[in-house]
Amino acid sequence: MLVALSALAACSAGPSTRPVIAVHGDGGEPSVAATPSGPRDVPPLESYETPGLSWSTCTDSARARMRGAAPAGDWEYECARLTVRLDVPSRPGRGSLGMSLLRVGTGGSPLVVVGEAGGEPGTVKAARLAASLPPSVLSTFTLIGVDRRGTGESDPVQCVPDAARIGIVEADPGAESHEELADAYTLASRECVLDLENRLPAVDSWRASADLEQLREALGVPHLNAIGIGEGARVLTLYASRFPDRIGRMVFDGAPDPTLDVAAVAETRAVAAEEAFSAFQKDCVIRACPLGAGATDRYRALVESLRDRPLRGAVFDVTPGTAAEAVLAGLADRNRWPALAEAIVAAEGGDGAKLAAFVEPLLVGREDDPARLDAGLITGCNDTTTRIPPERVIGMTEDWRTKHPLFGAYFARQLLACGPFPVPQAVKAPKLTSAPPMLVLTTASDPVTPREGGERAAQALPAGVVVAWQGGGHGALGQSACATKAAEEFLVSAKVPTNGTSCPP
Incomplete structure (x- = not known):
């Protein structure tokens, strides 16, 4: 949900229509870890043991957490909890929280799955990912999904x-005033500061990375293999x-940009979202979906109609903001994508339930899967010290509304999100000067x-390889069968693909 700061970087694969924008970096503390030097090979695979973890069958509960979209087949899942250090700035190295884990597969080496703070919990992601990976991956590795701190069942915020x-989700991106949206973010900040107190600044990616080191230790392996x-x-x-001395075989699937500031990330996402909608429309034509070649015009018309007549729901309404x-x-x-096309057509006919289903996980929590907006918002705001003044957001909204008509205003207005939240203590990761090859998968139209x-x-x-x-x-x-095969060969056989390998659509 929240535009998160990125943290990585790469070569250009050809001409781009993306905006050229200035770069920004956050400050911070160095690590005391040893720093290897010189070129390094792909690390060998190691067997794992978990004497300190108590695993138990959780197949039924894991399938229930997938909200009716569990993969077909007789998949078996086991779950455990690991206690990690809370490490709030006011009490460094002290306090604790519980981290939820799920494992699937029969392989002797662990492969950790880390997801997004505002997305599907990592345990659920791992369970779903297992069904789409080649059998050799699941016979070589045991996938271990992690609900990163503050998400899923890991002491969720x-x-x-x-x-x-x-208020945040229903806010109309086309509204002239930003006051209502700003008020919603202010209310969120006030209540989270009161509710979480000292725990608030501990929900970030910096400490999530330290949690992975504690997990590696609990698994008893010298290197961390991860997706x-x-x-x-x-x-x-x-x-x-x-x-750096603990890096195993790592695959990044859709890595964020480490070189751009918060506003730049937001605008590149607006551009990419428009490209993704164009790809969705082309796919609609190929599949002869009910939207046909008019997907863009029909979506715009739907948004206009929702301004006058929102579709009422039991918990929230389908408004222009909800639709976006x-x-x-x-x-x-x-x-x-097929379900999205059907949802837009249903909303045109006055039925907003199918569109609402895409948004529900953000807003409506369950005991085993809390509303995802909270963790995404807090982690994103704790991952950057940047706070953008409302008057600058107003200017960007007007500019992006013209330049990126489908989603520009939406992404510009999201830059109001962190304004009311406390500015975190700046951290700076040590420069990584030596590492084994790491595989970075990219997608042409990734919003x-x-x-x-x-x-x-x-x-x-x-040694990043694209x-x-x-x-x-x-x-x-x-x-992508091609990209998945490259990941399989890298993870299972230590075969490093040629940098810049292109996979067909």
């Missing part, structure tokens, strides 16, 4: 009042820079982590 959540999905790649990059949120969520999930950001992410790594899928949606792993 649930502090944003319902009124603020709904970072989207903004989860930021956590792995921080881990690599803090614990739903469409962006749908564009990110390539598997749900969450745009392709160029992933390229720059790979370039910032000592495999570029020419498709659309957020992430290539399990979507």
Whole structure:
């Protein structure tokens, strides 16, 4: 939901229509980890043991957490909890929180899955990812999904009042005034500061990377093998820079850009979202979906009609803001493009339930899956010291509304989010000067982590290797057979693909 700061970088794969924008970096503290030097090979695979973890069957509960979209097949899941250090700035190294884990697969080596703070919990992501990976991966590795701190069942943050959540999501990107949206963010900040107190600044990617080191120790392996999905790649990059001698086989699927400031990231996402919608429309034509070649015009007309006649719902309404949120969520999930087309058509006919289903996980929490807006908002604001003045947001909104008519105003207005939140203590990761090859998968039309950001992410790594899928949606792993094969060969056989490998749509 929240535009998160990126944390990686790479070479350009060709001409780009993305805006050229200034660069920004955050400050911080060095790590005390040893720093290897010189070129390094892909680390060997190691067997794991977890004498300190108590695993128990959780197949039924894991399937229930997938909200009716569990993969077909007789998948078996086990869950455990690991206690990690809370490490709030006022009590460094002290306090604790519980981190939820899920494992699936029969392999002897662990492969950790780290997701996005505002997205599907990492445990659920790992369970779903297992069904889309080649069998050799699951026979070589045991996937271990992690609900990163503040998310899922890892002591989740649930502090944003319902009124603020709904106010944020329902806010009309086309509104002339930003006051109502700013008020919703202010209410969210006030209640979260009161509710979380000293725990608030501990929900960030920096400390999430330290949690992974505690997990590695609990697994009893010298190196951390991991998949970072989207903004989860930021956590792995921080881990690599803090614990360079512990880097195992790492795959970044849709890595965020480490070179741009917050506003630049927001605008590149606006551009990428428009490209993703164009890819969605072309896919509609190929599939002869009910929207046909008029998807863009019909979506715009729907948004206009919702300004006059929102579609009422039991918990929240389908407004222009809700529609934008739903469409962006749908564009990110390539598997749900057919459902997104059906949802837009249903909303045209006055039925907003299908569009609302795309937004519901952000707003409506359950005991095993709290509302995801809270953790995404807090982690994103704790990951940057930047706070953009409202008057600057107003100017950018007007500019982007013209330049990026479908989603420009939406992404500009999101820059109000962190203004009311406390500015975190700045941290700076040590420079990573040596590392084994790390695989970075990019997607041509990715509305969450745009392709160029992933390229720059790979370039910032000592041995980053890009495999570029020419498709659309957020992430290539399990979507592109070519990109998935490259990841399989890298993870299982230590075969490093040629940098710049292009995979067909």
